[in-house]
Amino acid sequence: MDIAIKTENLTYFYNVDETGDQDIPDVLDNVSLEIEKGTFVAILGHNGSGKSTLAKHMNALLLPKGGTVTAFGMDTKDESLLLEIRRRVGMVFQNPDNQIVSNVVEEDVAFAPENLGVASPEIRRRVDDALKTVGMYEFRNHAPHLLSGGQKQRVAIAGVLAMDPECIVFDEPTAMLDPSGRRDVMEIIHKLRYERGTTVVLITHHMEEAALADRVIVMSDGHVVMDGKPKEVFVRVEELDELGLTVPETTRLLFELKNAGVDLPLDALSIDECAKVLADKFG
Amino acid sequence: MSKTPILKIENLTHVYSKGTPFELSALNGINLEIGRGEVIGIIGHTGSGKSTLIQHLNALIKPTEGKIYLDGKDINESKQSVKEARSRVGLVFQYPEYQLFEETVYKDIAFGPKNMRLTPDEIDVRVRASAQFVGIDEELLERSPFDLSGGQKRRIAIAGVIAMLPEVLVLDEPMAGLDPAGRREIMENLMGYHRETGNAMLIVTHSMEEAARYAQRMIVLEHGRVAMDGTPDQVFSREKELKEMGLAVPEMTELAEKLRGCGLPLEGTIYTVEQMRDALLRLGGGRQDA
Amino acid sequence: MLKDITLGQYFPGDTVVHRLDPRTKIVLVLVYIVAMFIAESFASYALMLVVLALAISLSRIRLATVLKGVKPLIFVIAITAFLNIFYTSGRVLVEFWIFKITEEGIFNAIFMSLRIIMLIMGTFMLTYTTSPIMLTVGIEQLLGPLKVIKVPVHELAMMMSMALRLIPTLIEETDKIMSAQKARGADFDTGNLIQKAKALLPILVPLFISAFRRADELAVAMESRCYHGGEGRTRLNVLTMSGRDYISFALAAAVLAGVITLAHFGL
Numbered sequence: 001m002d003i004a005i006k007t008e009n010l011t012y013f014y015n016v017d018e019t020g021d022q023d024i025p026d027v028l029d030n031v032s033l034e035i036e037k038g039t040f041v042a043i044l045g046h047n048g049s050g051k052s053t054l055a056k057h058m059n060a061l062l063l064p065k066g067g068t069v070t071a072f073g074m075d076t077k078d079e080s081l082l083l084e085i086r087r088r089v090g091m092v093f094q095n096p097d098n099q100i101v102s103n104v105v106e107e108d109v110a111f112a113p114e115n116l117g118v119a120s121p122e123i124r125r126r127v128d129d130a131l132k133t134v135g136m137y138e139f140r141n142h143a144p145h146l147l148s149g150g151q152k153q154r155v156a157i158a159g160v161l162a163m164d165p166e167c168i169v170f171d172e173p174t175a176m177l178d179p180s181g182r183r184d185v186m187e188i189i190h191k192l193r194y195e196r197g198t199t200v201v202l203i204t205h206h207m208e209e210a211a212l213a214d215r216v217i218v219m220s221d222g223h224v225v226m227d228g229k230p231k232e233v234f235v236r237v238e239e240l241d242e243l244g245l246t247v248p249e250t251t252r253l254l255f256e257l258k259n260a261g262v263d264l265p266l267d268a269l270s271i272d273e274c275a276k277v278l279a280d281k282f283g
Numbered sequence: 284m285s286k287t288p289i290l291k292i293e294n295l296t297h298v299y300s301k302g303t304p305f306e307l308s309a310l311n312g313i314n315l316e317i318g319r320g321e322v323i324g325i326i327g328h329t330g331s332g333k334s335t336l337i338q339h340l341n342a343l344i345k346p347t348e349g350k351i352y353l354d355g356k357d358i359n360e361s362k363q364s365v366k367e368a369r370s371r372v373g374l375v376f377q378y379p380e381y382q383l384f385e386e387t388v389y390k391d392i393a394f395g396p397k398n399m400r401l402t403p404d405e406i407d408v409r410v411r412a413s414a415q416f417v418g419i420d421e422e423l424l425e426r427s428p429f430d431l432s433g434g435q436k437r438r439i440a441i442a443g444v445i446a447m448l449p450e451v452l453v454l455d456e457p458m459a460g461l462d463p464a465g466r467r468e469i470m471e472n473l474m475g476y477h478r479e480t481g482n483a484m485l486i487v488t489h490s491m492e493e494a495a496r497y498a499q500r501m502i503v504l505e506h507g508r509v510a511m512d513g514t515p516d517q518v519f520s521r522e523k524e525l526k527e528m529g530l531a532v533p534e535m536t537e538l539a540e541k542l543r544g545c546g547l548p549l550e551g552t553i554y555t556v557e558q559m560r561d562a563l564l565r566l567g568g569g570r571q572d573a
Numbered sequence: 574m575l576k577d578i579t580l581g582q583y584f585p586g587d588t589v590v591h592r593l594d595p596r597t598k599i600v601l602v603l604v605y606i607v608a609m610f611i612a613e614s615f616a617s618y619a620l621m622l623v624v625l626a627l628a629i630s631l632s633r634i635r636l637a638t639v640l641k642g643v644k645p646l647i648f649v650i651a652i653t654a655f656l657n658i659f660y661t662s663g664r665v666l667v668e669f670w671i672f673k674i675t676e677e678g679i680f681n682a683i684f685m686s687l688r689i690i691m692l693i694m695g696t697f698m699l700t701y702t703t704s705p706i707m708l709t710v711g712i713e714q715l716l717g718p719l720k721v722i723k724v725p726v727h728e729l730a731m732m733m734s735m736a737l738r739l740i741p742t743l744i745e746e747t748d749k750i751m752s753a754q755k756a757r758g759a760d761f762d763t764g765n766l767i768q769k770a771k772a773l774l775p776i777l778v779p780l781f782i783s784a785f786r787r788a789d790e791l792a793v794a795m796e797s798r799c800y801h802g803g804e805g806r807t808r809l810n811v812l813t814m815s816g817r818d819y820i821s822f823a824l825a826a827a828v829l830a831g832v833i834t835l836a837h838f839g840l
Contacts, residue, residue: 046463047433047461094460172460179328180529181329205461207463208534245464249492249533253556253560256556257560257564260560260564262564271541275538278538278542279546282542283545
């Protein structure tokens with residue numbers, strides 16, 4: 001398989017004077033990972049586990065203090081490749097208000113291709129295409145600050161899509177959204193992964209979102225502590241509880257039943273799968 | 284109930300920008316009574332009027348029509364009554380950590396009590412007690428709030444409102460953006476505060492599961508109206524309507540419906556893992572080793 | 574309320590005025606301002622009023638909206654009018670105590686207030702019908718020649734557009750923080766000047782912290798979207814002058830000439 005992002009012994013710490021009096025710094029300690037092209041990978045972890053710091057290494061917003069990070073074969077430390085790395089690895093952040101640069105939706109979406117020196121007719125094509133992909137084309141002449149949180153986040157995603165990236169890193173994109181906004185963002189992620197073959201890295205607190213991924217990576221104190229298919233990771237209920245995380249309610253139910261002496265497989269993650277397992281057992 | 288309700292909302296209507304082309308009716312004839320010591324979950328999607336409603340409860344917004352009575356007295360009657368409402372109905376906004384401003388945690392928590400003109404001794408007692416309620420150590424009181432982690436800041440901001448000892452504590456999405464452990468901790472702190480003081484609590488949330496876990500009563504708003512008002516059992520038994528409103532029903536409720544569709548005779552309303560477990564165990568008690 | 578502030582607000586539309594090249598609009602507004610200062614008679618004011626009315630009606634922006642922009646400056650206008658009424662010498666109409674109201678004073682007051690109101694309305698037409706980005710693109714290109722003498726034109730334009738972008742967000746934020754502090758019993762209305770200034774701290778401190786945090790996050794987001802200064806940047810909308818721009822220039826020249834001629838003949 002081709003590799004999109006690769007970290008080798010990635011180590012990172014914040015200098016004390018860098019953080020000033022900010023939050024407790026994240027630390028990464030010898031993280032080695034390979035993210036395959038075209039896959040959807042979710043990264044879980046409690047606050048301060050290092051997952052955001054890891055994400056910021058993927059498009060060279062941070063540079064490793066030890067080890068290396070390569071994006072599509074390019075070393076992120078190579079300054080001459082900086083723009084190419086950032087174009088191919090897009091990034092969507094938590095707060096949509098703080099990533100929109102213009103007062104008009106379509107001008108905001110055009111920002112990245114403008115920076116890249118793309119010709120005007122091609123920018124127009126990309127902007128329209130990106131806005132249609134996220135379902136915000138009718139809003140192209142609106143002012144972003146009058147949109148809902150979910151709509152703003154869709155505009156922010158369109159702004160990244162306009163770079164034509166091969167990989168998009170989503171850093172807690174749904175944390176500030178209501179359930180309908182969250183659903184919209186997850187639908188877009190699904191579409192990008194299955195219709196465009198974009199590599200997706202999703203950092204999240206929501207287990208139901210992670211359950212949709214091809215692969216789940218769990219971080220704690222700067223280390224990767226679990227790595228596998230959602231079904232393989234979520235069955236480790238007790239360990240996840242100890243890490244201050246949780247499991248989807250379906251898994252929790254199967255786990256509780258198992259504790260009560262009912263012999264059931266724990267890996268029926270979706271409601272449909274879970275219903276089937278239970279109907280077979282109790283029906 | 285023998286006692287009068289602590290809050291009574293009568294025919295409350297609110298229209299934003301009345302008389303302009305941007306006119307927007309946010310609340311439409313709301314009637315509610317909030318009993319002393321109740322814990323209520325308020326649910327509704329964005330734009331259902333939740334934020335507008337809660338800002339009426341301490342007179343931050345004045346009704347276009349209708350009245351709000353605190354302990355039987357109209358809160359918008361005079362300047363004095365407004366002031367009283369502000370301290371007796373505590374309101375914690377979304378992301379309250381962004382409103383911290385003092386040099387020390389202690390001073391920030393003391394801001395509310397100070398505005399109530401309490402004596403320094405009373406203020407001191409309240410600051411320490413409310414810090415304890417939200418699980419902030421004494422030694423952090425002299426630190427700058429800006430040195431602390433996001434979760435700690437959130438709890439300090441909540442302590443700042445608790446310190447006014449409001450008889451009704453209203454919280455808008457108190458757990459937004461926190462990780463699962465952080466969410467649980469804050470909710471447990473709040474429930475501890477509720478048990479100890481017996482004060483009423485209104486929690487606005489998007490999470491049906493969390494509302495059901497902590498609240499005895501749930502109010503569902505839609506289009507500025509009260510669409511449902513009852514115990515979690517009563518509310519979740521109307522699963523279809525909830526879905527039609529575009530609200531996310533708890534996973535277990537959905538699972539229960541699927542299982543009933545498969546012919547499993549599950550009893551009662553189910554919205555928590557525990558309820559589902561018990562209902563299933565009652566069914567298949569004899570077949571455990573099948 | 575704070576939300577009523579219209580400074581820097583843009584009302585999207587698709588009218589002739591909206592479609593004019595931003596450079597044209599900037600030049601037109603400059604010509605309009607110059608003409609407003611030259612105008613000093615009924616005839617020339619009437620001419621300028623027609624120009625303004627034409628611009629407003631063509632842009633389909635409601636008159637009430639344009640007038641709202643004037644509201645914050647009502648105090649300044651009132652003072653100007655007041656000073657002009659009482660401090661202009663000429664044919665006395667009414668006299669009491671130390672005040673004299675003269676015919677010239679009344680005219681001056683009317684003219685001066687009208688001039689300020691029309692200047693504000695005219696300039697606001699520019700920001701109402703031009704998106705901030707187009708406005709900065711226009712300024713950037715008009716000032717382009719200054720790059721030769723090392724003026725950081727792109728950086729200045731970018732700063733301006735970022736400021737315009739953040740204004741609505743920060744206004745919303747101020748509203749939110751004010752409500753939150755009021756909920757904790759903060760009182761912004763009573764007390765003397767010093768107490769009032771002190772009462773603003775609980776708003777200003779969080780507002781500044783939040784503005785810096787936002788700026789920081791925005792900078793990271795811009796970097797992620799390959800921002801690297803003005804070099805090699807292209808545009809979604811390339812500025813091109815078309816027929817309507819040249820017609821507007823011709824009309825502006827005619828109006829300016831008209832006002833100058835009227836002034837010359839003392840009309």
